[in-house]
Amino acid sequence: MKQLALQxxxxxxxxxxSYADVRVIExxxxxxxxxxxxxxxxxxxxxxxxxIRVLADGCWGFAATDDMSKPGVEATARLAVDIAxxxxxxxxxxxxxxxxxxxxxxxxxxxxxxxxxxxxxxxLSLLLAVDAELRRKSGVTLAQTAMVFHRNRQIFVSSLGSxxxxxxxxxxxxxxxxxxxxxxxxxxxxxNSFGGQHQLKGYELIHELALLDHAPRAAEEAxxxxxxxxxxxxxxxxxxxSSQIGLQVHESIxxxxxxxRVLGSEANYAGMSFLTLDKLNNLRYGSEIVNAVCDARVExxxxxxTFAFDDEGVPAQSADIIRAGQFVGYMTSRETAAxxxxxxxxxxxRATSWARLPLIRMTNVSLLPGExxxxxxxxxxxxAIAMETNKSWSIDDKRYNFQFGCEIAWEIRxxxxxxxxxxxxxxxxxxxxxxSCAAIANRDHWTLWGVPNCGKGQPEQVIGTxxxxxxxxxxxxxxxxxxxG
Amino acid sequence: MGDxxxxxxxxxxxxxxxxxxxxAAKSLGVSDVEALIAGHREALTRFANNTIHQNVAExxxxxxxxxxxxxxxxxxxxxxxxxxxxxxxxxxxLALTKSVAPDPDLLPLAPPAPIPQIPRFDSAxxxxxxxxxxxxxxxxxxxxxxxxxxxxxxxxxxxxxEAIFNSQGVAGWHSETSAQFSIxxxxxxxSGWAKASTAALSAMDPIELARRASxxxxxxxxxxxxxxxxxxxxxxxxxVLDLVGQMFGDFSATALxxxxxxxxxxLGKKLFGENIDIYDDVAHPMQSGTPYxxxxxxxxxxxxxxxxxxxxxxxxxxxxxxxxVEPTGHGFPLPNExxxxxxxxxxxxxxxxxxxMIASTPRGILVTRLWYIRxxxxxxxxMTGMTRDGTFLIEDGRMVAGLxxxxxxxxIIDLLNNVEALSPAVRASGExxxxxxxxxxxxxxxxxxxxxxx
Numbered sequence: 001m002k003q004l005a006l007q008x009x010x011x012x013x014x015x016x017x018s019y020a021d022v023r024v025i026e027x028x029x030x031x032x033x034x035x036x037x038x039x040x041x042x043x044x045x046x047x048x049x050x051x052i053r054v055l056a057d058g059c060w061g062f063a064a065t066d067d068m069s070k071p072g073v074e075a076t077a078r079l080a081v082d083i084a085x086x087x088x089x090x091x092x093x094x095x096x097x098x099x100x101x102x103x104x105x106x107x108x109x110x111x112x113x114x115x116x117x118x119x120x121x122x123x124l125s126l127l128l129a130v131d132a133e134l135r136r137k138s139g140v141t142l143a144q145t146a147m148v149f150h151r152n153r154q155i156f157v158s159s160l161g162s163x164x165x166x167x168x169x170x171x172x173x174x175x176x177x178x179x180x181x182x183x184x185x186x187x188x189x190x191x192n193s194f195g196g197q198h199q200l201k202g203y204e205l206i207h208e209l210a211l212l213d214h215a216p217r218a219a220e221e222a223x224x225x226x227x228x229x230x231x232x233x234x235x236x237x238x239x240x241x242s243s244q245i246g247l248q249v250h251e252s253i254x255x256x257x258x259x260x261r262v263l264g265s266e267a268n269y270a271g272m273s274f275l276t277l278d279k280l281n282n283l284r285y286g287s288e289i290v291n292a293v294c295d296a297r298v299e300x301x302x303x304x305x306t307f308a309f310d311d312e313g314v315p316a317q318s319a320d321i322i323r324a325g326q327f328v329g330y331m332t333s334r335e336t337a338a339x340x341x342x343x344x345x346x347x348x349x350r351a352t353s354w355a356r357l358p359l360i361r362m363t364n365v366s367l368l369p370g371e372x373x374x375x376x377x378x379x380x381x382x383x384a385i386a387m388e389t390n391k392s393w394s395i396d397d398k399r400y401n402f403q404f405g406c407e408i409a410w411e412i413r414x415x416x417x418x419x420x421x422x423x424x425x426x427x428x429x430x431x432x433x434x435x436s437c438a439a440i441a442n443r444d445h446w447t448l449w450g451v452p453n454c455g456k457g458q459p460e461q462v463i464g465t466x467x468x469x470x471x472x473x474x475x476x477x478x479x480x481x482x483x484x485g
Numbered sequence: 486m487g488d489x490x491x492x493x494x495x496x497x498x499x500x501x502x503x504x505x506x507x508x509a510a511k512s513l514g515v516s517d518v519e520a521l522i523a524g525h526r527e528a529l530t531r532f533a534n535n536t537i538h539q540n541v542a543e544x545x546x547x548x549x550x551x552x553x554x555x556x557x558x559x560x561x562x563x564x565x566x567x568x569x570x571x572x573x574x575x576x577x578x579l580a581l582t583k584s585v586a587p588d589p590d591l592l593p594l595a596p597p598a599p600i601p602q603i604p605r606f607d608s609a610x611x612x613x614x615x616x617x618x619x620x621x622x623x624x625x626x627x628x629x630x631x632x633x634x635x636x637x638x639x640x641x642x643x644x645x646x647e648a649i650f651n652s653q654g655v656a657g658w659h660s661e662t663s664a665q666f667s668i669x670x671x672x673x674x675x676s677g678w679a680k681a682s683t684a685a686l687s688a689m690d691p692i693e694l695a696r697r698a699s700x701x702x703x704x705x706x707x708x709x710x711x712x713x714x715x716x717x718x719x720x721x722x723x724x725v726l727d728l729v730g731q732m733f734g735d736f737s738a739t740a741l742x743x744x745x746x747x748x749x750x751x752l753g754k755k756l757f758g759e760n761i762d763i764y765d766d767v768a769h770p771m772q773s774g775t776p777y778x779x780x781x782x783x784x785x786x787x788x789x790x791x792x793x794x795x796x797x798x799x800x801x802x803x804x805x806x807x808x809x810v811e812p813t814g815h816g817f818p819l820p821n822e823x824x825x826x827x828x829x830x831x832x833x834x835x836x837x838x839x840x841x842m843i844a845s846t847p848r849g850i851l852v853t854r855l856w857y858i859r860x861x862x863x864x865x866x867x868m869t870g871m872t873r874d875g876t877f878l879i880e881d882g883r884m885v886a887g888l889x890x891x892x893x894x895x896x897i898i899d900l901l902n903n904v905e906a907l908s909p910a911v912r913a914s915g916e917x918x919x920x921x922x923x924x925x926x927x928x929x930x931x932x933x934x935x936x937x938x939x
Contacts, residue, residue, distance in 0.1 A: 033822055035743070039585050040822030044577050045562035049545065061615075064543040066564045079542055083528075086615035087537040090623040120584035128586075141744045144822065180744035185863040264533045267637035268669040268678075269916065271856075271873075274938070355543040392859040394892075396871040401892055401937035403869050405861050425861065427892070427935060458531055458639045458667075459541070481934045482861045482869055482894045 001026065002165070004050065004068060005157040011077035012054050013159060016085075019055040019097065021158035023311060024048075024068075025354040030116065032123055033146040034131045039124060041146070049354035052080040058094030059087035064355040098337040098344050100314055102161040107308035110298070111169040111202035115149040118203050123147055127175075130211045134177045137219035139226075142178035146195060147171075147206065148452075154311075162313040170304065170464065171205040172198030172452060175215065177222040186225035186422065188218040188407055192243045193390050198450030198464055200302040221408055224420060231385065231409050231421035233480030237438070237473060238426055239378060239386035244406055245367060245469035246449035247390050252430040253285075253292050254365040254465065256399040257321055258348075258456075259330040261360075263339060270456050271397025274430070275327065277340060283327040286434030289370050292322040294331050296347060296363035301448040303466020305350075305363030312358055314347035321365065325435070333360050352461040359457050364448065366468030370440025377439045377473050379415025385479060386410045386417070387424045395430075403427040403482060425482035433474060441470035492606060492660035493524040494546065494646040499658055502566060503650035506550055509572040510652075513579055517553035517594055519651035521779070521818055522546075526611070527643030530618040535626045535636050537619060551819060552578040553594060556587040558820055592802050595780040597654040603768060603776050605661035606644065607685035613642035613664070621666075625695035629670045632699045638668035642686060647775050655781035661773055665914065666691040669874055670698040674939070675708060675887050677701025678854050678874035680723065682914040684773060701853060701875035705887025709878060710936055713891065717849035717905075718931040719842045719879065722913035722923050724852045724872075729832065730918025731858060731868055732897050736765075736789050736797075737815075738804035739824020747866045747898070752795050757901035760835070763790040765799070765815070765827035771912040771922045772829045779818035787813060787827055793901075801825040834924035835907030842906050842927040844882040850931075851877040851884060855893075858917045866897040870917075871937065891933035903928045 005024040012020040026048045033040035049066035050073065061084025065076040115123075127145040134143035149171050156164040174196015176189040191197045191209055199205050240248065255261065256273040264272060275283070296305055296316035307316055312334055319329045331348040332340075349358040378386065387406035395402040409424035410417040448468045455462050499522045510518040524546035531539040548571060549562040559581030563574040618640045629636035641664065648658040664686035670677045678701065679694040720728070732747065740746035748756075765787040767776050777783050780802055787797040800808065801816025801824050815825040843851065853875030861867040872891050877884045908925040 035822040038588055039559075039820060042559040042581050042585055042820055043561065044581060045549075046574075047547070047562075047564045049564065051543075059537065060540060062539070062541040064541075064545075066545050076544075083540045083542060083615045086530075086619040087540045089616070089619040090532060090535075090537045090626055092534070092536040120581055124584060124586075178743075178745060180749060180864075183864055185745060264635070264637060264671075265538055267533055267635075267671060268531075268639060268667055355545055357539060357541050392861050392869065394857040394859045394869045394871065396890060396892070396937045396939075397856055397873055398937075398939055400939070401871065401935060403892060403894075403935075405859075405869075423862065429938065458539075459527070459529055459543075459641070482867065484894075484934065 001155045002163065005155045008050055008052055008073045008077055009157050009159065011074045012052050012080060014081055017054050017056045017081060019159050020053065021156065021312060022050060022052050023354060024050040024155045025152060027152045028116065030149045032127060034127045035144050036135065036142060037128065037131055051354045052077050053357065054080045054084050055095055056081050056084035057088045059084045059091055060095060061087060062357045095335055096338045097334040098342065100160060100334060103309065103313060104163045105308060106165040109168040109200050110302065113203035115171050115203040126211065130175050130215050133212060133215035134175065134219045137223055139179050139223035140177045140219050141180045145175040147173040156309065156311065156313055158313050160313065164309045164313060166308055168200060168307065169202055170198060171201050171203060172196055172450065173206050173209055173211060175211060177219045179222045179226065181226045184226055186222050188222040189389055190214040190218045192449065193407065195452055198304055198452045200304060200306045225408060225422045228420040228422040230483065231424035231480050233484045235476050236479050237381045237384035237475055238477040238479065239384050239412060239471060239473045241388040242445065242447045242469040242471050243449055244387060244390050245472050246467035247393055247451065248404065249292065249365055249367050249467045249469055250451050250465060251393060251395045252399060252402055253321065254362040257330050258360045259332045259336040262330065263336060266456065269458050274398045274400050279327055281328055284325050284435065285322045285327040285431055286325045287437045288325045289440055290322050290325050290434050290437050291368040292366065293368060294319045294321055294348065294363055294365050300364050301468065303364035303448050304450040304452065304464030305466040310347040310349045311351050312349040314345045317347045319346040331360050336360065350463060352463050356461050359461065361456065361463050362454065362465040364466030364468060369443040369446040369470050372439045372441055374441050374445055374471060375415060377441045377471050378412055380439050380473060382414055384412040384473065386412050400429050402430065405482060423483055426477050426479045427481050428478055436475045436477065437472060438475045439473040441472065446470040491611065492646045493526050493644055494522065496658040499648035500650065502548060505568055505571045506575060507652060509575040513575060515552050515554060515579055517652055519551040519594055521549040522648040523646060525643060525645040527641065528615065529639055529641035530615065530622055531639050532622050532626060533637040535630050537622060540615065548574065550574045550578045552582045554582050556589055556591045557582045557585045558591060559585055560820065592806060594651045594653045595655055595782055595802060598783050600657050600777050600783050605684045605773060607662045610642050610662035610664050610686045611644040613686060618642065621691045625668055625691050628692060628695045629699050632703060634699055634702050635671045636668060639665065640691060641665045649777065649781040651781060657777040657781045659775040664689055666694055668695050668698045670702040672702040672706055675702050675705040676874045677705065680914045682920055704884065705875055705877060708887040708889045710889045711878065713933045713935050715930045715932055717846055717929045719839060719846065719849060719851045720926045720928065721839065721853050722911050722925050723915040724855045725923045725926050726913040726921050727855045727858055727915040727917035728868060729897060730921055731860065732866055733830055734826050736799060737824050737826050738798050738800045738808060741798060742804065742807065747864050748795050755794050756898060757790060757793040758904050759792045760904055760907060761790050761793050761901050762833035764831045765789055765829050766831050767829040769829065769831050769922055774828055778814045778816045780816050782812050782814040782816065784814035789827060799825040799827045830921040832910060832923040834910030837906035837908055839908055839925050842925065843879050843884060846879045847881060849879040850888065851879055861894060867894055868897060869894045889939060890937050892935040892937065893932055894934045895932045900928055903930050905929060
């Protein structure tokens with residue numbers, strides 16, 4: 001692979017090319033799922049290919065192929081250069097990159113149990129056991145389980161002289177119980193909705209999730225929701241579980257801090273950001289207890305955005321985003337850092353595969369733990385509504401106005417659950433919401449969640465991101481508008 | 486369509502690849518095998534801030550093998566087409582298949598059936614160069630920039646081939662080209678958007694789309710803020726597509742069997758207004774996609790909604806067997822848990838132009854585009870999302886001002902009961918649903934629940 005990458009780089013470095021990098025990638029996937037006691041997905045996939053990115057005549061070009069023959073690689077390099085030169089037909093100024101060092105590194109992510117060495121029989125057996133447990137509850141009309149594993153080896157080489165060999169292994173699993181009755185479909189998922197929990201780990205993640213142990217409660221709650229009261233409409237103190245906080249961070253902190261969005265790169269598709277450049281160090285994003293970072297380092301945890309180097313050869317870093325409520329940082333690339341006069345990229349360029357161009361993507365954008373115990377989060381006010389597990393999510397294209405729905409809610413009085421609510425939703429404006437943050441649970445309750453389905457870019461790239469969060473309380477939040485009159 | 490097409494993978498190449506699959510399977514003692522083969526060559530020129538900032542091309546192919554053995558099945562996929570890699574994929578598919586418990590309901594491979602050819606390959610589109618796209622993009626940028634605005638968007642062109650073969654004799658092959666142009670024009674406090682997609686780039690006019698986006702940005706300057714509430718709306722086709730398009734996964738026999746479809750207990754009953762007729766028709770001249778499904782069954786035309794009554798749903802071979810009916814050719818590749826879905830939606834149009842819809846509206850809102858649409862309630866089919874890039878106040882039959890963008894929470898069932906007028910249907914392209922043939926709609930009592938800051 002390394003020789004192939006260097007050959008491709010050599011082919012791309014023709015006169016007029018001021019910079020080039022090549023990523024050669026081999027990936028492997030296994031997808032397993034069940035539905036109502038039968039296997040659903042049972043599949044494996046392997047893919048290999050390379051992508052060549054060049055800066056020629058001051059413009060970017062990118063070409064990718066799975067034809068890794070010498071003529072195929074050379075033709076792809078020529079195409080990348082031709083594409084870059086065509087870009088010059090609509091050029092305003094030359095692309096400038098923030099400086100970066102040369103690295104020669106080989107790195108493999110921690111993986112205690114290789115998921116590809118665990119038999120499919122064992123993996124399906126666990127899923128079918130969970131599936132059966134869910135269906136033991138009368139009223140569960142649909143039980144679904146899933147497990148996914150992904151390994152990716154990437155050789156990155158660049159005209160700076162870097163040669164970076166990274167291998168990362170990801171695992172994910174989860175289940176859901178659906179219940180249809182009369183005119184309602186209710187659902188409970190574990191450990192999170194939309195595929196469960198995903199981390200940069202091996203099969204040890206599956207053991208840690210203890211899927212079977214949590215199936216009875218999920219099934220019970222899915223059925224019980226039919227008898228629950230409708231979540232009321234109005235303004236209430238709101239407590240969110242850590243998985244929902246993770247998605248709230250993703251949508252209302254993670255996306256708006258992407259500097260390429262801020263600068264307009266995504267205007268036609270994903271949108272822009274309310275965090276215009278004048279807001280940096282000049283905006284109270286949240287209350288004083290709100291601290292957020294963008295951290296791709298292993299020390300932060302085994303997130304979907306954990307790596308040693310990003311996809312343009314910049315080392316993993318931790319960057320402060322919100323410090324004591326103040327907005328202090330963006331996620332950057334070498335190009336965008338230079339565009340705003342910053343000395344260096346903070347290393348967030350990632351691509352979904354060999355076929356796609358690296359873009360600024362969330363690494364692990366996390367809300368740092370607070371100081372409260374869980375009892376203090378729940379009991380700090382006499383009355384609140386607590387919501388768990390995302391059911392729907394939507395936010396405008398500048399990331400101001402959001403609305404989330406959750407699978408279940410509870411009325412909380414003096415720190416105790418007193419009543420179940422169905423169909424809970426809440427909505428607000430990003431900065432007003434984070435400024436209403438009144439309590440954040442401590443590290444004992446902090447989880448690094450994986451969001452496996454973040455979309456951005458044209459052609460679209462769906463990638464996994466990490467979000468550390470703990471249960472948190474917010475004051476005077478608008479609840480229930482989605483079902484309101 | 487142009488002459489001398491050159492698909493990325495020919496029928497003969499695909500057939501030879503399947504012969505390699507069959508030889509590998511036979512050497513492993515497997516006789517029942519299916520292969521999906523695909524390839525594409527696509528390029529996309531992306532612009533923002535009135536300059537091309539990303540410019541990409543990719544060529545990729547893959548071969549996916551499914552083995553059937555003793556009422557078990559599983560799939561393995563590779564993107565390497567040499568004999569050793571194909572044999573390895575067959576071995577992996579076989580190993581996975583042996584790991585699965587037998588399913589007495591699993592059907593044998595599909596038998597062959599005549600598959601109609603639908604020519605959708607245009608040489609000029611397949612061969613469009615980076616320079617061609619860059620010149621068109623430059624022209625579009627100049628138009629927007631000339632209006633004192635900032636342009637962002639894409640121009641993509643490409644071709645794709647999909648084939649399916651199985652050891653029962655199924656031999657399906659389809660090639661098509663596609664071109665897509667999308668543009669957002671941004672002014673100081675407003676924006677406009679337009680998008681189109683087509684099989685042949687000659688049928689698309691990027692400059693006209695740029696003009697439309699620029700006009701919307703100009704006309705929506707200095708947006709007013711209107712309080713949330715129920716309003717009559719004129720939804721342009723892209724807005725109809727992205728909202729109504731969210732419901733078609735439920736027109737599935739498997740979704741009904743699983744009781745996850747909003748049509749559960751509602752099929753055959755009047756659900757929408759009498760002016761709503763919806764079909765699935767892969768042969769429609771504005772449609773795209775393969776004329777057969779994931780098992781090689783030819784797609785049939787479905788009447789999904791007739792005069793407001795949900796009629797047909799899609800059936801895969803498995804769900805058809807369960808229901809005792811014929812499959813409709815809408816199954817996804819096996820194994821899967823979803824079953825099937827209609828993929829070539831045509832919502833019948835009417836005769837009212839968007840201009841006439843506006844002219845007949847005393848007070849209402851014109852919506853260019855909707856964004857970030859997600860399901861709030863799966864049975865009432867309540868969806869939430871935002872307006873974006875061209876939202877206008879209509880008063881006394883005229884568009885009088887741009888508006889700040891709204892959040893909506895709207896039931897699709899209610900919406901399709903409140904449609905007062907339909908335009909002729911067009912091929913619409915948005916960002917939240919795959920392309921469909923849909924009309925613009927004028928509808929009363931659309932629920933806007935909040936207003937955002939721009």
